[in-house]
Structures are given as structure tokens and as C-alpha cells.
Amino acid sequence: MFGGFVFMHLIKRGQVYYFNRWVVGRVLRFSLKTNDRYRAIAVSARVGKKVSRWELYLDYKEIKQRALQEAQKAHADWLTDHFNGVDLEVGNHDLPESPYDSEYEADSAAMGVVQERLTKGTLLPDEVEIALSDLLYYALKRQTLEGWNQPKNLLESMKGGSFRDVRTSDEPFNALVEDFIEGRRLKNPGTKASTHQEYVDHVNEFWLLMNKPALSAVDNDLADQYLKNIQQLPKHSNSAKYKGKSPLHLISMDLPQSDRLSGTSINNRISHLSSYCEWLIRQGKISSDPFSGMTVVLKDKQPYAPFSHEDIKRILSSKLYNHSHPKFITGNRRSNWWLILIAVFSGMRLAEITQLTVDDLREEDGVYFFSINREEGKTVKNKNAERAVPVHSFLLDLGLLEYASYLRKENIDMLLPNLLSDRKKPGDGSSRWFNEKYRSSEFPDFVVEKKVFHSFRKTFFTTCSNKDPSVSYRAVLQEVVGHENQKAKELGSSATYMGGFELPLKAKAVELFTFDGIDHVRDRLKGKANWRQLKLP
Template identity: 30%
Template sequence: MAPRAFSHLLLKRGIYHFRIAVPPDLRQRLGKGELRRSLRTGYLQEARPRATRLAATTASIFTALRKDRTMQELTNARIRELVDEWIRDALEAEYECLLDGGPWTPEKLENHKYVHCSLGAEAYEHWERKDFRQIRGRVDAFLAYKGLEVDKDSMTYKKLCDALLKAEVNVMREVSDEDWEGPSVGDGTQPAATAPHPTPQQAAEPPQKEEERTLGGAMEKHLQVKMPTWDSKTRIDAPSKVREFVEIVGADTPLSRLDRDAMRRYLDVVQRLPSRRTTKKAYRDKTIPEIMAMDVPVEERLSNVTIRNRFIWVRSMLNWFEAEDYIPKAKNLNKVLDVKLDQQGRTTGKRVAFTEDDLSKLFDPEAYGEDTGKTPSKFWLPILALYTGARLEELAQLHLTDIHTVDDVLVIDINDEDGKRLKTAAAVRRVPVHPFLRKLGFTKYASDLTKQGEERLFPDLPLVENTGKYSAAVSQWFTRYRREQGVDVDADGNSKVFHSFRHTFITRCKHLGLNRQMLKEIVGHEQGETDDVTAGYEGAYPPAMLLEEIIKKIDFHERVEELNHLNFQGIKM
């Protein structure tokens, strides 16, 4: 049986690692006394399921090593045998996780299962596309432990990758099911519940009419079908929105009674809900009816933008219901949501550019050097944002291969390849690197990482899977740092945040009278409705032209002396 994974978690520099001791009888063969692997997250909730899966995998490896030291090849039958054993151990480990984590509140259990569902959906995407990059490490370790030399281009290797990845999908799907309570008899652990044999009287009774589909059941089916096709951000955003809709309308509502009155009820309630109702102390333990009785102050309610985003997911689900013949017409229901919302919710002021005085405070050499230390992301991301106008996540998710030359011009290639995500189609662009960044050592930093075999420009930033972003840690750090430096809201209450670097870049370009069309291309803005039709036929500006006409004219280092005294202290890994 797989060992319990939670005892194998090690927190190192804010990142969880999986570690497991190699059994004494296998240490000489493996050449080490301990196995370690980064879980690439600083959140325990995300680290646990990953550690569980790794514990099951290593247990299977140890078992296989002891049982079969002379295996020379992996036949189809042997692959199936090993995968079956892995599934049994993985399910048993997940069952121990379920027992060890109790007692579970409904919200905690739902979140626990959702994490597994998301992991399963991610694994399914890889399996469906036959993308084995995420599983190869474990397959290679398996083959090494078996003492096998297998050509990585061979069909045997691909079959093993495919089988293990598919098994991972199945395990994650099973344990995320709301009815899963532990391994069944088919997993070789405990008997499955079976229905009693009917009595003669029961057998003689006519079959019962099939129960009508309910809104809650239809919603769960919608998520089950659609989640494997969604990207990571959608898998995070959509489920909570449609579940809220179902909670308001009623999970037990028959779809035949899902009418415009039900939609009006949802519309009324959602406009009176508070923002962050699951985290704010005043609301988090209350039901929606209890919250409605509180008459939430207008300034604490959901903003109109947030409400409209909820409507997107609700409309999408209703359209799916129609496509599946669950309801006759989604359009009639969706029309209820086509209303003009009254201005409500939080009013935090617009985001504004940093002043030169703000930049002097933020880039004070002593304070900035002490706070960024040798952490690459903290040092480089604010400076990159200031000299490119790029969004924080666009920079945080960059790969080293995105820093390359085009026509002898070094550029930052902002794209949506290899799992990266962008806000709009216009966000795909190439931004020339400012000479000042090269003077600070940016190209040397990227080159050093490449020599070390790294893949990402900021490997110190883990992916936060419940948001699908890499930038969370830097965003939190910068909020604290700028406040410590006395940079917060302006006199009119307008916000100054990391995104203000983007405003600062664009504002400076405007003050310098630079070409607006080129600027839009550099910052990834849509060209707008006022552009003539030929804009759709135009190609991108050459990087050399953007460098000369826009980038080289950005002069913050000439106006803010503190920038010239910054010193990157090296890579802390």
C-alpha cells in the first residue's frame, strides 16, 4: 500500500517539496538514500494531492523493484499490471488523505474535491493531446529503477507514458466525485455496496417513472462534460459562478420550472450579494437567505463588472442545457439578464501612473536592494514593467526562449504558447528590450539561467493553480513594499498599484508625443473602432522601428537618478 503522502512534505524557501526515504534494501541499487521532487507550489492545499500521487508512484516503483529485478522489456500485459497496481495504491493513499483530513466541512470538502477535479482535467488535456512532457520525469525514474535502457522514441516508452497519464486522469476523476468515499472492491481494498435482491412483490411492481432532471443535476453534468475542455483559468472561475446561480434558484428545481421568474429572482439576489462573501467574516458562515436578510450596504456589494462576468457563465450553461435538449429555449431565459445595472459596489478610484517622486521612493537603491535581495522576480519585474508597459502576469509567465533576437533586435516575445495566457488577441506582441535593461544586466541574467538549464525567466515564481497565475507572490510583495515606501493612493483617492507601471509607461509616451499606433502595438492594446478598415490588413511594425521610435525614447533613468544606482545581486536558487 502506498505510504501516506503528508508526512513526505518539506517546505523549502516557501515551496513545498516531496521527499521519501529509499528503503534500506534498495539504496545500493538506486545510489541514494532519499528521493526529492519540487511540488512547484507554496500552498499546502495544492501540495497535498501532488505529494499523494508521488507517494503512490514511488511505492509502486519500490514494489516493482523488489518483485521484478530481471524484467528486460515492458509488454502490454506488464504495463497494464503495473498501472493497475499504481491505481490501487493511489486510491488507497487518497482514501487515507480523506480520513486524515477529517472532519470535513462542506465547503472544505468541496474545495478538496475541486482541486482533484482540476488536476484531473489538466492531466486529461495532456493525455488527450498525447503530451507526455509532464509525466516523463516519473516514467524515466521508473525505467531507471528497473535498470532498463529504453529508447525514448520507441513505442514501448510512449505506451508507458500514455498508460500512466491515463491512470492519473482516472484516479483524479474518481476521487473528485461527490459520492466517492474510498476504494471499492474493484480496487482490491474494500467491498463495494450492492443493492439487495428484490422481493417477488417488488419485482412485480411496474417500473417507476424516471425522475425529472433537476437544475443541480444538470449543472453537475455540465461541469463534468465541459471542465476537461476548459483552460485552467476557466476551471477556476466558472464552477463557483454557476454553483452560486444554482444555490439561488434552487438545486432541486426541476428544469421544467426554470422560467423567467426564476431568472428574475437570481437577478435580484445577485445584485444584493456582498463581494468576497466566502472570506469576509461578516458573511462567510451565512447562507444566501441569511445574507439577504442583512441588507448588505451598497458599497460592499458586487461591482457591476463582477456581476456581468457571472452572467457570462450562467448564459453559457443555459445555452449548453438547450444544446443537450434539457430546456427548450435558453434565449428566453438569458434575455432576463440583458438589463442595465445600476451603479453599485465598491468605488476604489481609478488606477493612475506613478509620479517621478513615487519612482524615486520605489527604486531607492538601499531600500530596493534590501527588499529584493537576490530574488530575481522582485528585482526585475517592476523594472521590466516600467520599461515595457507590459502587464504583470505577461512578464511573470515568460519563458527564456521568449527572450530572443528578431532582425538583430533583442525582444521580449509575449505570446500564448506553452500554456501561457494573455488578456486579448492583441496582447500577442514583441517588445524590444530597452538598452538600459541590458546595462542593468538583464541579458546576462537570462543567459545565466539558460546555462543552468532553466525553462522559465522567473523560476522562483510557482504556479498558483487555484488562480492559474505565476504573479501572485510578487503582487503581494509589491503591495507591501510600495506602502512601506510611502506610495499608496493619490490625493483624489486613485489607486497606485503594480499595474500603475503600465499607466506610467503609456503616460510618458503621451507626454513625449510618440506615435500612438506604435504605442498600442507595444502595450498590446486593440487598435479601436475608429481605425479605418485597412488596419486589419496591416502587419506589425518591425522591432527595429519600435526600438528607435518608442523604446529608446523612454527616459525614466534620466529623470529618476535612483534607477542608475540599482544593482542586481545575482541569482538565489
């Protein structure tokens, strides 16, 4: 009769039941004035429904605020590019031919697509913020261009004081950290207490290290100074030679590099401070996150890490692939369902996957393959990227051919329609969806571990290479993933298709990608968690 969520919002104090729920940055808790469990459940269900409606309205206000901040950042990046010599015209010699004569026209077309999806309500909740930020970004660009062309408009835009600084609080920077953590505990009940405590410790450490600043004093300059200071601190502050010394004293000691905090530890602190600042923005306490985009380059490490096979299994059992999730059917897209699976089992770049058309799924000599090409205005990274990528049997077992046939019957050209629009380059919208939304909500540990969408590509290549490390198969794999292949000549007569290796040989290389438990994952995704259950294309 009642959804499982109702029980999450009930607590019992003494003999009385209370409604208890995290709502827009605060805990809403009040007595239901009953000790009867079933009556408490019924009342909680009615209250929860009303709160959800109210919360949705308030969430949208926050979403618009965050979207504007993201749009302003993108607009600033665009201005930087422009004033460093990037031409406003779309049709230049370094870019593929565009159907639009100018960036202005291209943006107008993109705005039309976003507006249509917003007004028709075809966006999922986690896509709304990205779509709004795109719309606002295009609007800011248009306002800037019109201001340059019509100085009178530029003068008018400067009169309204559009960009208001909301940072007026003299509260200490760390004053609200416990409220922040309380929200994290309610939203992530399975997270270890030690993880929550790390956030508290790092916020307090910043506050003490930077001489106890108020909220209004924390800006980009202070964040930059903190980054310099934190690199001087020891990784074992409780060791005998450093214990009891103040942070300022430790900084003055000029510690040997081997004793200092690692890049990973520093980036972890920055990530925690950034999360806290994003929460403060939503509370209206500050206007921007000075730690956003700040990082320390890790020496001798890749900017991203591969997914482990356990990570892959976690991803393929998350809400997008979990039929038990309450929003599995109505809250997911078929395009996103296939997007991740194709990335896992092909090693293709995100931009290559998102540009695939139905006609790019082809067959030759009994081998189905994805054709990566420049047809119909598609772009590729380099000449090695134009290639044939055999379709893994896992994807065929899940009904990829049936899915493509369905799209043809619906007269849909793109293999993955209705992905988020791309702001700058192919795959940009899907990258933001996965890395900023899906990954952050479903796998926050991947953020710290630097595991991004591109990690699928590295996992595929590494797994296949480890299955057969011979020089010959490595050369075949290099061609499959579109790397420059210096050793193809070693197989001589095998290099026939598209100037490279035969499709059957490449198909064998693709099939090297497997992991323990793959049959169980296949059976589950062919069962109740299959793509046919999803309502949205």
C-alpha cells in the first residue's frame, strides 16, 4: 500500500513517531502524535507527498541558480578563447564544414533544440540543469555579440547590475559544516562515519590554516593561497617530529618533499572543500565555489584511472540497469542504457559513440561492426580513428540489432537519439551527464579516484592486452581502438580491410574483453533489466 520510502522518513522517539526528512538543506522533523505504527505510516505518506511537491518547486529554483553559474563559467571560457584568437566563424580551415554560416546561427539552432525539449518535458530530472545551463550559455553569448554590434545594448546591459554578489555573511567559514554533514548522512546513509568526518576535518583545517576567515572572505585569492600552503604540510602530522606544531609553524619548517602531503591527498581536500562550497551556494551563503576546477597535477600518474572489473559490474547494476529501482522504467533513457554498454565493450571514444547513426551499424563477411567515419559531417580525431570496430557478442546478445531495427521503423537516424546536446564538441553533453551527474550521484568514489567516462576505453584496451600480450594481437587492438599502429606491418597479409586487419581477426580481439561474472550480468540485462522496459528513447 505504501512505498518503501515512507519508512525512511519515520523515526520513533520514546513511544511517539516523528516525520523526519531532509528538505532543501534542512532537517524537517515533527511529531505525528501517535504511537500506532500503521497510522504513522499513513500520515507520513500523505505528508511526504505534499513535501515532495514543495521540494520539487524549491529544487527547480536551486537548479536555475546552479545552471546560471555554470553558464557564466562557460561564457567566460568562450570569451577567453575568442580573445586568444579563436574565430567566431564556424567555417574555418581547422574545423569540418558546418551547415551554418556563423556561430550565431549555430547557437540559434542549438537553442531551438534545447527549448523544444524543455517545453515538451522530454528531459529527465538529472538532464534539466545541464539543458538550462546550455540555454543560458547561448543567451549570454547572444547578449555579448549583440552588445558588440549595438553599443547601445551594451550600455543598457550594464545598468541593471545583473550579477549580484550574495556573499554578505560574516559567519565563520566552518560554521555550517555540521549542517552540511547532516545532509550527507541522510542522503548517503551507507557512507562510513570516517568519510563524513574527513569533510569536517578538512573544512576545519582550511579555516585554521587560513586564519579563521568568514564566509564572505573566502574567494579565489584565498583558495589559491591555501593551495600553496597545503603543499607545505606533512602527510603524517601526528608523527613525533611534527605532532603539536601549528599549521603555520609547519609551513615555516620547509619540510622535505618526501614528508609532504601527496597530490592525491591534496586533491581530496580540495574536492571536499568544493563540495561544501557547492552546498553553501545552494543555501544562498556564497555566490561561487572558489575551489571549482582547482587541482594538483599528480606526477607520474594518468589524469584518469581505468575502471576495475568490479567497477564495471557495479556500474552495470546501478539504477540505469537495476529493474528494482523505483524509477528504472520511467527515469532512464534507452540511449544512455546502450551508451555505457557500447563504451564498455568496444573501447570507442565517447565522441565516436555519440555520432553513430543507425546506418553505421553494418555487416560484412558475417561480422557486425560499427563504422567510424566522416560521413554526413561527422568528425573523427585523426586518420587512424576512421575504422571498423566489430560488435562484441555481449551487445548482440542484449538485442542491439533488434534495437537498431526498432529505430529504423521509427525513422530515427541516430543510433543513440535524445542524448544531451553538445556545447562545444561531439560527446560533450553525454560527458557532462555521466561525469557530473550520474557518476557523482551513483559513484562519488569515482570522482576522488579520477575515473571518468574515458576510463571505459582504457579498461577495454588493458583487459584485452592482458588476455593476449603478444605483439601481433596488440597491433590488432591498436587498430580496433584507433591508436596509431606502428607494428601492423608485422602481420603483413592480414592487413586488408580499410588498409588494416581483417574483420574476423579484429572480432577475435574484441572478444578478448571479458570478466568474471559476465554471464550473470548478461542474463540479468537480458531479463527484467533489458532496454525494452525503458519508456524514454
